[in-house]
Amino acid sequence: MAVPQPSPAGFRSIATRLGVKDGADDFVVVVSDEPTTSAAVFTRSRFAGPSVRLSRAAADRVRGVVVVSGNANVATPRGLEHATLLRGQAAEQLGVPAEELLIASTGVIGRPYPIERMLPGLRSSLTDPLPEADFAAVARGIMTTDTRPKLHTARCGGATVLGIAKGVGMIEPDMATLLTFFFTDAAVPQPELDAIFRRVVETTFNALSIDTDTSTSDTAAVIANGAAGPVDLAEFERALHSCALALVKEIAADGEGAGKTITVEVTGARDAAQAKRVGKAVVNSPLVKTAVHGADPNWGRVAMAVGKLHEEHDIDPERVRIAFGGELLFPAEQTEALLDRAARHLGGDQVTIRVELGIADGEFTVYGCDLTEGYVELNSAYTT
Amino acid sequence: MAVPQPSPAGFRSIATRLGVKDGADDFVVVVSDEPTTSAAVFTRSRFAGPSVRLSRAAADRVRGVVVVSGNANVATPRGLEHATLLRGQAAEQLGVPAEELLIASTGVIGRPYPIERMLPGLRSSLTDPLPEADFAAVARGIMTTDTRPKLHTARCGGATVLGIAKGVGMIEPDMATLLTFFFTDAAVPQPELDAIFRRVVETTFNALSIDTDTSTSDTAAVIANGAAGPVDLAEFERALHSCALALVKEIAADGEGAGKTITVEVTGARDAAQAKRVGKAVVNSPLVKTAVHGADPNWGRVAMAVGKLHEEHDIDPERVRIAFGGELLFPAEQTEALLDRAARHLGGDQVTIRVELGIADGEFTVYGCDLTEGYVELNSAYTT
Secondary structure, three states, X not given: OOOOOOOOOOEEEEEEOOOOOOOOOOXXXXXXXXXXXXXXXXXXXXXXXXXXXXXXXXXXXXXXXEEEEEEOOOOOOOHHHHHHHHXXXXXXXXXXXXXXXXXXXXXXXXXXXXXXXXXXXXXXXXXXXXXXXXXXXXXHHOOOOOOOOEEEEEEEOOEEEEEEEEOOOOEOOOOOOOEEEEEEOOEOOHHHHHHHHHHHHHHOHHHEOOOOOEOOOOEEEEEEOOOOOEOOHHHHHHHHHHHHHHHHHHHHHOOOOOOOEEEEEEEEEOOHHHHHHHHHHHHHOHHHHHHHHOOOOOHHHHHHHHHOOOOOOOOXXXXXXXXXXXXXXXXXXXXXXXXXXXXXXXXXXXEEEEEEOOOOOEEEEEEEEOOOHHHHHHHHHOOO | OOOOOOOOOOEEEEEXXXXXOXXXXXXXXXXXXXXXXEEEEEOOOOOOOHHHHHHHOOOOOOOEEEEEEEEOOOOOOOHHHHHHHHXXXXXXXXXXXXXXXXXXXXXXXXXXXXXXXXXXXXXXXXXXXXXXXXXXXXXXXXXXXXXXXXXXXXXXXXXXXXXXXXXXXXXXXXXXXXXXXXXXXXXXXXXXXXXXXXXXXXXXXXXXXXXXXXXXXXXXXXXXXXXXXXXXXXXXXXXXHHHHHHHHHHHHHOXXXXXXXXXXXXXXXXXXXXXXXXXXXXXXXXXXXXXXXXXXXXXXXXXXXXXXXXXXOOOOOOOOEEEEOOEEEEOOOOOHHHHHHHHHHHHOOEEEEEEEOOOXXXXXXXXXXXXXXXXXXXXXXXXX
């Protein structure tokens, strides 16, 4: 991946190897030259790791992020001590208060960091100041089972929004996704940034499910350093949303073992929340996911998945409509020609399933991927 | 499978082919000689099929069951008409009121019955009286993707409880499982039979999940004809429970593509309901299921699955204990010897995961199976 142009001004970074992973960068730091506004959301897992706990307690206006990849530092006896030590050393080297750095860590659960190996490398690699930010290297440095880095930018007046993300399994985010960070040189006041970020996350990362499993390490943050001056806030929200949605689609496409992305557009619901529940039921159904994998226009499995929501008493099969791509399959006469056209859509690598509930005008779109033999192979063989 | 001894007295049956499936029995009827007491529970799917709707409205004391396999008769324009016609014809041939027959149907969704082919065969095969019950043939006749019939018996005083079940995919029953029928010659009063049956279903079929998907056709019923006279009701409940649990374990072992059964025993919960939610989160996690498939002692994925229940604020990682078989893995020093012993347990075909929450004394056990390449292959290639 080429370094995208432009990058937000006023950020510095390093991506290096501290011996957590074999033969790849496993430690990155991004820091702003100047004070910032920022917002962040985290996993709600009861097994949230020490990195999440430290970052939750971080300052409102963080200066940067420290990310370790390859080890989640979760459910180990000295996890909090290690996370505190790593963040503290990084802060000391960079000359910023420790509570102004977010720390995040993903990878295997239940194994201690190789901390003796990590600390000397950390001290020798963190110069002050760091080199000018190389976001492409940062996007690569936070990967675990990802097959490719995920980075998107959007312009907003004279400012740039840049987002990176990692994570392709254990993904049904709830208030956040695995790891995603947005950096911008726009000046955005703190309360507005927080409100905008929560709205954006709700319709992007919280609309994504790879495999119904929720990580213990999910962290999403945006850091705005104001180097490009003030921007129109509505335009900023659109730019942030477009970056986030592009990252979500890339994560779905890179889902563990995935061959296709699945977009489920639910319309005609009582409200957006009901539409989201219906969309999640469809995109999470292993029988729907395997039917998509096999390019089988088996809309009966979509009906089954909608039907599982037995507490939604206003969902009436008589009013439900189900389409694959542009093809209405239920209700419809099941002709060979229709099923062939639907199968052709399912044979592509971007599948859209539409469910119209016929109740009111609530709508929500969710994102996921098919379930393949590759997912099973990867997760049977690999300790994550 | 040999016909088990003994069978409950006073039942008659037929298993035959009406052309729904290719080359296998697809139509069965079981009927009691004498009036009965009975109880039944059904899927709560919003897309429940016409068979479920007719059976829900059936009499309190049903005389028998009519089952079609290979076609669910769900989400088709004339489904209710067809189900009414089939049940009515069967009732006429057998000389019982139609509302005293349950009807059930499973298989592909969205395709009409080949009704013109079915009716003549139905009329010629249903003699009055039917032959004495052959429950082994009935258990085979209700199969769809099952690889083997499922039938268990238990004695209770001078009476027999016999249960049959089918279904190995689209299985996370909610108030019932795909299709399971219990026949007994015990005399059990109607209200007691209903209460006993609901208690038994709650800790057996409602504790089972193959793939988180819930069928549109789930039906569970018990029919008691009293031919063997009264029994001790506590003993009857134990007999019914043992039959139901044996069937649940067989369904899990025959789960689509499954190589291993997974039993998740949750203890130390606030109450049984919380223990059940924790158990379901673990047994439904694709990352836990693939780790079991790969015999990987990756208890971190169990911790992750427990952690997903973020609304259970009393779950404290500090008090949680996780074991595979008899091996406590969390908290524990992660020695090679320990991990080897855990991997050996996971290498067997009956895996037990124990989660102790350390809150109070609520407990619940759930049943499921691993996730394999075979599940993906089967459900990508086969229209169900």
